[in-house]
Amino acid sequence: MKFRNALVAATILALPIAAKAQPIGGWYIAGGAGANLMLNENVKINSVSGAGGSGHFKSTVGPAFDLSVGYGLGNGLRAEIEGLYTYNSFNGVSGGATGGGQEQKFGGFANVLYDFVGLSPYVQPYVGAGVGYLWAKEASLHIDTPAFASSAANDTEGSFAYQGIIGAAIPISGAPGLALTVDYRFVGMTGDRNYSATLNGGAARYKLDNNYNNIFMVGFRYAFGAPAPAPVAPAPAAVPASPVSRSYLVFFDWDKADLTTRARQIVAEAAANSTKVQYTRLEVNGYTDTSGTPQYNQGLSIRRAQSVAAELVKDGVPKSAISIQGFGETHLLVPTGPGVREPQNRRVEIIIK
Template identity: 60%
Template sequence: MKRRTAFLAAVAAALPLAAQAQPITGLYVGAGGGVNIMQNETDKSVNGVTSAPGKSLQMDVGATGVGSLGWGFGNGLRAELEFDYRYNSLDQSINPGFRNGTLHGSEQKFGPMANVLYDFNGLSPAFVPYIGAGAGYQWADVSATNFHTATGTAGEFAYQAIVGAAIPISAVPGLSVTGEYRLMGLAGDRTYDGNGVTAVRTDDFNHSVLIGLRYAFGAAPAPAPMAPGSVAIPAPAPARSYLVFFDWDKATLTGRAQQIVKEAADNATKVQYTRIDVNGYTDTSGTPQYNQGLSIRRGQAVAAELVRDGVPKNAIAIQGFGETHLLVATGPGVREPQNRRVEIIIH
């Protein structure tokens, strides 16, 4: 056991940057940069003449940068606005049946995007994978100095898919290193009419790999690590037994009784229960037969309120004990408020 404790302590010391990942709640900012790989852009037509199949522009590997402002909802869901920039230099013009020509110039893309992302918190104590999708608008600016390549700026609706992971930095609460892959595409055709040529192009697909930083404001510091050999003190378990009291000869819930039932229903979601007992009781006023029926009606009223508060009906067992099992011992015919009750027990 001592060697195991020492090993765990050594692992913790060897990973000073890792921190327990927490869901993002509230405002955050992010920025990243990396490489952008463009698929070939197809020329659909040049100067009004339909291009031969396969006529396209080929790009070199380029660069990309992204800045974002977002909001985390505390349940893994995030929404953000971003502005991105991509740059790729032109490589060559591909024209089947003709000699391909080396190009000099570039294509730059930039614009705003709105993204929705989901963090898979709890899968790992050290990193959080996430996925997302976005939509927005991108301007594509093409410049070229040879081969009569059409140039200019054209804008189109854009969409993207995002897969990434975040690694929190324990030294700075709220700060994380991020790694992402993004696929972004521009929808529709774009018309360029500069450099003495008019061309209609399509198929602007971009594969981007980025490394970045993200900072969530208001993040709580990570709990201090336990010293080797120390024992963690578990948090108090939610209450598992509740008493609901009734007015004399009544089976209706008071406002306070409804609050207690709601508290019991809420805490039932925090434990792995197998069943919930709802046991009804009465005082000794009235006949034993009447009190038996009254105790069952009280139990049914509490069970119905539990169901309204989200507890599955098939998880509840109702029993009536009438004037037996008194909470306060009395003689017959006594109206004792504490005996007019229902007990909720979460097993």
């Protein structure tokens, strides 16, 4: 299928400009355009005289558009409200009859999606499902056979709808928060819809039931407040090692900034040893693993450094001699991908200089 091949090509072409994939934490907007391959739609014609018939309309490929607003929890889960519009023409009827018309669908969905964090550094697959309500507006519906001629008035009927979604997001390098999205969705409408019609000049109605759609979309998504990529640090200039520099590592439980018993022992050891050397300052640097959003991790690394600094002061180190920094999920002790809970990366380093 040409359109499906185009989606694959768009994904491949976007990879050279892709940035590191990160879970969304906060508000975002998204929109896309694509094609709707609507399956044949069943129709039954009934008149007050008892005449009628049945068959199905054959549809052509038509355009589809969507727009959504959502919120990400920072752990891969997202919830959003989406508006959807599709248009298809009918170019024939089964059973040798002639006929045609047009159908427009429009409405909204409440969707829940999950981004698979850590599967790939540059492409983030996602799946989702949604429920909502769609209106189907029929125009110029008509079916003609040797036995009868019928037509339906322009009319709009609605019903509950559902959808399943599978796709991938490719963050764009140089534009924090912006990502190219490619997805497929299956959309269905429930129940029957009845439209007023005429049959051989008399009153009748068209009853349309199944309405199934295969929609392929390409679009963009923008997450508000996404952090800028960390600049590549230049290679540090070589400096002679200080003979009195000494460092201590204090580790933390996941998503915690309070000190364990073992952590307090290490801080006490660092405080005691600082009195045995002539130091100019104590650097207290906090770090996290890659689970959680970069913004949250930055704050957590600072809180961990503050906990260690407070314990150093309690153990006799002058507060004025301590400098505190938080580095978030940068400078990993154990290199990992995004979204990984690595105990050795959840640490504070005390450096005595």
